[in-house]
Amino acid sequence: MSDELVRGAFYSVLIVTVVLTATAMALWFERKFAARLQTRLGPTMVGPSGLLQPVADLLKLLQKEDIVPERADRKIFNLVPLLAALAALGAAAVVPFSPSVVASDLDVGVLYVLAVGAVTVIPVFGAGWASNNKLALLGGMRAVAQSISYEVPLLLSAMVPVILSGSLRLGTIVQTQADHHWFIVWPFFIGVPAFGIFLLAMLAEANRIPFDIPEAESELVAGVTTEYTGMKFAIFLMAEYIHTIVASAVGAALFLGGWDGPFRPGLHWMVLKTFLLFASVYWIRWSLLRFRADQLMRLCWRYLVPAGVILVAAAAVWVVLP
């Protein structure tokens, strides 16, 4: 029992450290990647190929004046960035990076990830409300509508691997895929659409373009983060990146076979798959325009939810069939 505890604590610290470092690197990667898409060079001055740019950004944000609007709800205003980061980090606990590298392989891992991921909407709305700013409030309203709506297709698409493998434990889901096929390969007619829905819902949950309407800087200036400055803003930003990384890792585990792969250790494969998913999120982000709030809802309720229900039913039938 105490072995289990020590192992959990060790991997928790390890994973938090790695995820936070990965977030910094993700910032650098995104800036470079976006720059290449836009015929620019991106950061070049700080460190080799601008690798230390995130550090410089962080130092800059640390020096910024910490402004709390006069009529803001101070307690909530100061608390929510932390909550957002914690909720995003918390989901990383059950992600199996390899058969052994996992902080806590819960029996209800999938449920836990989705539940903790869904908690992020509370700090986002809290920020919108506490800022006492109309633009932030509008952003918060949109965030709630969007997150709650996209929970449904996210859950439905995550149910597909759960049904196919017969377990809510992420480790078992990956092991099933390692023993047989990745769910995206076979049964592909269920796995591929489910993966597509998962990817879309994940973009919406992580507030990424084309679903970034809670921020929508061309409409709402910066949405919920309009009034945030300095480190509080940085923490919000970090939470968003962590959310994307963790969601990519979960997607890799659910559909892409997690740590399964030839020649290299499982950890390498898991990191590679997570990175590829993560990169595709940024590819989408930097090449698409943004939906309008009502179009977003229409897409969710009219297409994704029915499709998700059908896929869950199909998966159930598939499992029952010999």
Add this chain to the structure above:
Amino acid sequence: MTALRTVQITRRVDPHLSVDRYDPEGELMLLHFGPQHPSTHGVFRMDLYLDGEKVVKVVPHVGYLHRAVEKLCETLAYVQITPIVDKNDYVAPMTNEQALNMAFEAALKLEVPRRARWMRMLFAELQRIASHLLWLGTFALDLGGALGGGSTVFLHCFRERELVLDLFEEVTGARFHYNTHTIGGNRHDLPAGWSAKVKAALDVIGPRLDEYEAMTLDNRIFLERTSGVGKLDAELALELGITGPILRACGVDHDLRRDAPFHAYDELKVNVATAQGGDCLARAKVRLLEMRESVRLVREMVDSVPEGSINSGRPVKLPVQTKIPPGQVYVAIETPRGELGSYLISDGTQFPYRLKIRPPSLHALSALPYIIPGGTVSDGVAILGSLDPIMGEVDR
């Protein structure tokens, strides 16, 4: 006018809606949209009365960029005014200079040499390409955000716009505020080998326009965000004095380049692009078509610029002492944004008595209270972007 009578008059939004009567409970939210806002194209403010996300009433406010240009012009000699008006429509300075100097020339009854007129035409068309490219970029920013796909389109458009600015720099020495037009002609002649560079630039820009069409008109999200949004009917557009691509997007075939030829447009055949619907998508289509047409026109013109003098010369020792005989004159040209007019009243001295500039963007903005209500905040941003307002010329 018979063609216009057939236009179906839709029930219009009341721009003077009484908020107190509409909403006695006071449940609407008043959102000050601008002047400090990333997508108000400068310093423009709209007071949006919101019912949730839906806009109920819009009150536009202009004047944040007012620099008293018209008053300033009354204290300047005629040749000194050109560089001032460069800063009006800071996205298409060439056409600003032309509209102004043509008014002076008309008042002086000065014949501009054919070469100068052709050069002006060439500059105007190149400027149209550059201006529309900037519009496409900023419109994409409005739709897609500065941290996303929008900025990708924006930077790609800027890449091509640079090519045009490089060409202008080669001629005038300035990348933006050129001061190349003057009374009676142009200041700078075309350098040797310039036409080859123009053609090289067009060879790059032409195919890229195909890319932009694919990026926008074949893009499902772009279509979703623009089609049916901000519908403006032709009747209202004419009533408000709207001109240029916005009017043509309402299906009205009106272009001063063809209908009231200036420069040497009577020697060319200009195909006027129109679209039906009057929504954001139609406006985008018209501008994309116009860019193509401008590329075609420049290709046609660049080799056939006639030889000769570029300036008619004035019978004065010092250009600053140019005096315009008493009287008044109005000259209008088709800029990338529509009809830009200069109305000059002279009292016979070397300073204008009154110089009124008619900016197309101001008239375009006057449509906002009619076309935004009923849409959402996101639509408002898209509609404002599709009107392509330049606050420099709105406020002057």
